[in-house]
Amino acid sequence: MIDLSVQIGKLKLKNPVLLASGTVGYGNEIAELTDLSKLGGIVTKSLSLKPRIGNPPQRVCETSSGMLNAIGLANVGVEVFIKEKIPFLKKLNTTIICNIAASSVEEYVECTRILTREEAIAAFEINVSCPNVKDGGLEFGNNLQAVAQITNKVKAVTDKPVIIKLSPNVSRISEFAKAVKDNGGDAVSAINTLVGTAFDIWTKKPKIKNVTGGLSGPAIKPVALAKVLEISRNVEIPIIGIGGIMDWKDAAEFMIAGASAVQIGTVNFINPKAGEEIIDGLIEYCKKMSIGRIADLTASYEI
Amino acid sequence: MIDLSVQIGKLKLKNPVLLASGTVGYGNEIAELTDLSKLGGIVTKSLSLKPRIGNPPQRVCETSSGMLNAIGLANVGVEVFIKEKIPFLKKLNTTIICNIAASSVEEYVECTRILTREEAIAAFEINVSCPNVKDGGLEFGNNLQAVAQITNKVKAVTDKPVIIKLSPNVSRISEFAKAVKDNGGDAVSAINTLVGTAFDIWTKKPKIKNVTGGLSGPAIKPVALAKVLEISRNVEIPIIGIGGIMDWKDAAEFMIAGASAVQIGTVNFINPKAGEEIIDGLIEYCKKMSIGRIADLTASYEI
Amino acid sequence: MYTELSTVESREKLNGNAYLLKVKAPQIAKSIKPGQFCNIKVSETNYPLLRRPFSVCYAEEDSVYFMFDIQGEGTKMLAEKKPGDRLNILGPLGNGFDTEGDYDTAVLIGGGIGVAPFPLLTEKLEGKEIVTFVGARSADHVIKWGMKNIVTATDDGSEGFNGNVIACFQSEVHKLEKRKIRIFGCGPNPMLKALQKEAINKYDCQLSMESAMACGFGICQGCPIKKSQGEGYYLVCKDGPVFESDKIIIE
Amino acid sequence: MYTELSTVESREKLNGNAYLLKVKAPQIAKSIKPGQFCNIKVSETNYPLLRRPFSVCYAEEDSVYFMFDIQGEGTKMLAEKKPGDRLNILGPLGNGFDTEGDYDTAVLIGGGIGVAPFPLLTEKLEGKEIVTFVGARSADHVIKWGMKNIVTATDDGSEGFNGNVIACFQSEVHKLEKRKIRIFGCGPNPMLKALQKEAINKYDCQLSMESAMACGFGICQGCPIKKSQGEGYYLVCKDGPVFESDKIIIE
Numbered sequence A, B: 001m002i003d004l005s006v007q008i009g010k011l012k013l014k015n016p017v018l019l020a021s022g023t024v025g026y027g028n029e030i031a032e033l034t035d036l037s038k039l040g041g042i043v044t045k046s047l048s049l050k051p052r053i054g055n056p057p058q059r060v061c062e063t064s065s066g067m068l069n070a071i072g073l074a075n076v077g078v079e080v081f082i083k084e085k086i087p088f089l090k091k092l093n094t095t096i097i098c099n100i101a102a103s104s105v106e107e108y109v110e111c112t113r114i115l116t117r118e119e120a121i122a123a124f125e126i127n128v129s130c131p132n133v134k135d136g137g138l139e140f141g142n143n144l145q146a147v148a149q150i151t152n153k154v155k156a157v158t159d160k161p162v163i164i165k166l167s168p169n170v171s172r173i174s175e176f177a178k179a180v181k182d183n184g185g186d187a188v189s190a191i192n193t194l195v196g197t198a199f200d201i202w203t204k205k206p207k208i209k210n211v212t213g214g215l216s217g218p219a220i221k222p223v224a225l226a227k228v229l230e231i232s233r234n235v236e237i238p239i240i241g242i243g244g245i246m247d248w249k250d251a252a253e254f255m256i257a258g259a260s261a262v263q264i265g266t267v268n269f270i271n272p273k274a275g276e277e278i279i280d281g282l283i284e285y286c287k288k289m290s291i292g293r294i295a296d297l298t299a300s301y302e303i
Numbered sequence C, D: 001m002y003t004e005l006s007t008v009e010s011r012e013k014l015n016g017n018a019y020l021l022k023v024k025a026p027q028i029a030k031s032i033k034p035g036q037f038c039n040i041k042v043s044e045t046n047y048p049l050l051r052r053p054f055s056v057c058y059a060e061e062d063s064v065y066f067m068f069d070i071q072g073e074g075t076k077m078l079a080e081k082k083p084g085d086r087l088n089i090l091g092p093l094g095n096g097f098d099t100e101g102d103y104d105t106a107v108l109i110g111g112g113i114g115v116a117p118f119p120l121l122t123e124k125l126e127g128k129e130i131v132t133f134v135g136a137r138s139a140d141h142v143i144k145w146g147m148k149n150i151v152t153a154t155d156d157g158s159e160g161f162n163g164n165v166i167a168c169f170q171s172e173v174h175k176l177e178k179r180k181i182r183i184f185g186c187g188p189n190p191m192l193k194a195l196q197k198e199a200i201n202k203y204d205c206q207l208s209m210e211s212a213m214a215c216g217f218g219i220c221q222g223c224p225i226k227k228s229q230g231e232g233y234y235l236v237c238k239d240g241p242v243f244e245s246d247k248i249i250i251e
């Protein structure tokens, strides 16, 4: 028997495959198509303090081996989440990681403070790829001080593990991982989407109403892997690898490059059973490679 | 008749389609497969002062709708270039832009100083995506001061137009474009490749011997477009758009997003006639759109 | 909701650019309702990456029919499928038309490939009076497969009414004056917008909407459509694709 | 060098995983030399993105033959091509084998699908004595199409010599003692390395090398192979793929 469990700081997962935030909603729809209890866990759609209706259409468009999205963090808000979504999530028998997005440091803290009381939540993932409303809309995720401060203040109001989800749109992502570590963060997730755009050449209008969107899918895998590797080589902190994973081979590649666990996003739209299939594939791979504990794969690159 | 000519600062091109540095060598091989005189111009492989043999294999690998390369700036050096390559380039009847890569500010200046005497060279493109040997290998392209300084010092030794080729691996590319403008640079090229990697899951070794490589091809097009748009909206400087262009539609999209001209790279490997086909396609497009001067396409986005 | 690895049984070219694909997908065939759709992976590779949504056109026993137009690369690939080829299909998705309730005549109004869901709807409406308005560019684009009691309208007047399908409906509706009608509309947005306007405070009317989609089953939030009452959006894939005409704002 | 939009004429399955594809590509067929290769775009989409390099196996009149093994997605797609399908082919590329010069017996040594260039080479070598050593995993992987005077070696001993093809050559070479031989080798790197070692200061030997490639015609510098003398690299696509065995260092 292969030991599939992995440790993300103080968070233990039964296996390293998680479903990524924003690509599984609150778990209910995809539960009809796959057995979520088999997964390492799911990360819920980014929550803000108040509900958000999100951006006007068009919100998504396809690109070569990828897609752009600008959903605009549409979500039910903390209150409705607790009342209406947590009861269902509790029944799933999988680890629930609650992702939080906010427009000010105070809002991050406030969301965490309220949600940390919920037993069903095993850990928080903090999405810093949102515009900082107070500082004129620049992304927190590109600002080292902001990421440090958010980590620090969120950690102060919860005992649960705090994972910071890093933006890839920076020169040196490892500096951000280091800021997370230095401020007590338990782990980092890498990566969120790359900033991208597309235009309709006949109307000359952007294909995404928000003008720019986030690029995800297999197109970004090489970039995501390089970011994971950079963090792995420079900072000692658990990494959750994300970006373009389509199958177990991609998942193994992320672990080899330094990830302790992985999240899958876009592939859920195409193959809602991908999570289960990836776990099965990883088991076979470990057998072939005579790997007894999957955790030994992490950062096993030979350079 | 549609006026296809475009102006990149003081550089006039007969049409907006250029072949990108590193993807056409010094023009001789591809000249057998396409008529280079039809193109707006070609940008020669990055030259350094002395010849470089480049990286050991494996130098290239395919990714989903993209490829990684780490050629290691293999090139013949300035001296051999002048003696052996320029005579052929002269005969091509197309605009020759000479791309320079160096490991120190002094080397950039020295290369430009020597090459500026060559009549065949219409302009310089400065590739700042090389490690700064003196400052411990960090890329010039991620350092605002370095880009400013290189622009300034290179401009001081040549009267020819100087185009700075920007790295996309930064948070705010428009700040770099602004530094180029403020230091007298004539134009910017955007983008060079994104940093990426890939691992062989059976050997656990990187698929590229250099560990990381540059990601190019259609996978990166949405990112490249977003960078061009960002510069276009924030800095008044001519932009040469590059990244994942496969056909005339992609070329038109870059121009709409803000580019005055485009360069095509990876597609040359797949379809060596792509440049000619793109020009033909753009002519048809202009006819359909009743565009008399192709330069009017630049930054014609409607947001 | 199932993901089925189905097999193409036949492919037929209809009028214009339209194709009719019959695939064996027993689970979906048995549970599908008119107006629902499926999300189809047209290639086995990452290109195109996302599934493509198509209304179910018709279903019988273990088979499902899709009727589609070539738009871009995805539909081009679909049109090249041959009997025996495999297709991964996710469905049934969405709500479908509501055929219950108090009306005696169903008025189906379709523009272009918008008629795609009508054959199954026609079958389901057995017992009701049906009038089907089919709009097309020209006679050689008129699609009639699986529909009944058809009134055609063509933009160039080459068949039936000379003008668009809504104008055609307007000029014909007096014949239905004594009937209790319910309208089922499907087609391009401008047509649906005109139909919506026509229906205000006048007709019981359901519209089948389109939207760019990434998932098709409610997990990406990629397919919003504005609510007419209150703030916010419905999701076309989950709350629709069929909406009561007064519930949404069509852009 | 031409880019030809060719048409698949036939596809045949050979032993093992090997396929033989015949395509109509007149310009390439007329100018190709043994040991040269073509770079084939296996799909019309961006996936896979790059062309795939294949030795020309044989050519007659307007047609070119490729012999290949399924390795990954590109070769899988190629194996699914049917007569009438279109393939964009770039070629002839590379230098090819040098068949001129002073020798009377050509010794062809191929491992696995490495025999691919031998049929055209065999034809070109008319007039010379030929011995062909064919190595394979097992009897059901031995490929003989288009070759002559074959000695087989299998790793499991199920056909011919029990062992690898270089060991087989070593055990047979005494029969050629009086001959002036030239060796033409093609196959996986470990085999070519062993052959190179065997040939040092002993045999006139040419090796056909492989490398990952992006362009195939010298513009990307993606395919280096280390020179044995002096610093630096040759490009496999342009300076090769065939090298005098003492000119290169095989990793």
Ligand SMILES: Cc1cc2nc3c(=O)[nH]c(=O)nc-3n(C[C@H](O)[C@H](O)[C@H](O)COP(=O)(O)OP(=O)(O)OC[C@H]3O[C@@H](n4cnc5c(N)ncnc54)[C@H](O)[C@@H]3O)c2cc1C
Pocket: A062, C037, C048, C052, C053, C054, C055, C056, C066, C067, C068, C069, C070, C071, C072, C073, C074, C075, C076, C113, C116, C117, C209, C210, C211, C212, C213, C241
């Ligand atoms: C619920 C639903 C049911 C549908 N039913 C049918 C049907 O029965 N028959 C049929 O022919 N078509 C139907 N469509 C439209 C069909 O999904 C698109 O034509 C198809 O996705 C285009 O894919 P492509 O790869 O060929 O084109 P692409 O290359 O992706 O795009 C080509 C053009 O089509 C537009 N387009 C892309 N996706 C959509 C979309 N989801 N909706 C509308 N326009 C789009 C693009 O903006 C572009 O202009 C339906 C769409 C939805 C949302």
Ligand SMILES: Cc1cc2nc3c(=O)[nH]c(=O)nc-3n(C[C@H](O)[C@H](O)[C@H](O)COP(=O)(O)OP(=O)(O)OC[C@H]3O[C@@H](n4cnc5c(N)ncnc54)[C@H](O)[C@@H]3O)c2cc1C
Pocket: B062, D037, D048, D052, D053, D054, D055, D056, D067, D068, D069, D070, D071, D072, D073, D074, D075, D076, D113, D116, D117, D209, D210, D211, D212, D213, D241
């Ligand atoms: C000059 C030359 C001539 C060749 N002639 C033939 C031939 O006649 N018949 C034949 O079957 N094969 C030949 N090959 C190898 C053939 O190009 C590869 O098998 C093919 O590119 C694999 O493509 P894929 O998409 O199926 O596999 P991928 O999914 O790209 O890769 C599958 C595996 O093949 C390896 N691979 C990928 N590209 C190459 C390459 N260029 N060379 C070696 N290994 C590679 C990868 O590392 C991987 O392990 C030749 C290669 C070269 C360079």
Ligand SMILES: Cc1cc2nc3c(=O)[nH]c(=O)nc-3n(C[C@H](O)[C@H](O)[C@H](O)COP(=O)(O)O)c2cc1C
Pocket: A020, A021, A022, A023, A045, A046, A069, A071, A073, A099, A127, A165, A191, A192, A193, A215, A216, A217, A218, A220, A242, A243, A244, A245, A263, A264, A265, A266, A267, C214, C220, C221, C222
């Ligand atoms: C439609 C969509 C919505 C997303 N929403 C969120 C979100 O709300 N919060 C978040 O942290 N990441 C969000 N993401 C990013 C994903 O969690 C993931 O980081 C990214 O898509 C890269 O992984 P992938 O290539 O596997 O999709 C979203 C991605 C997509 C495609």
Ligand SMILES: Cc1cc2nc3c(=O)[nH]c(=O)nc-3n(C[C@H](O)[C@H](O)[C@H](O)COP(=O)(O)O)c2cc1C
Pocket: B020, B021, B022, B023, B045, B046, B069, B071, B073, B099, B101, B127, B165, B191, B192, B193, B215, B216, B217, B218, B220, B242, B243, B244, B245, B263, B264, B265, B266, B267, D214, D220, D221, D222
């Ligand atoms: C194999 C290869 C070699 C390259 N070499 C150089 C180079 O020497 N100098 C340079 O400025 N850019 C180089 N580039 C980057 C291209 O010029 C271009 O910026 C990049 O590939 C993005 O465009 P594309 O997607 O059209 O290829 C190289 C790209 C490739 C693929």
Ligand code: FES
Pocket: C212, C213, C214, C215, C216, C217, C218, C219, C220, C221, C222, C223, C235, C236, C237, C238
């Ligand atoms: S398409 Fe994903 S939620 Fe509707």
Ligand code: FES
Pocket: D212, D213, D214, D215, D216, D217, D218, D219, D220, D221, D222, D223, D235, D236, D237, D238
């Ligand atoms: S493959 Fe491009 S130079 Fe050899």
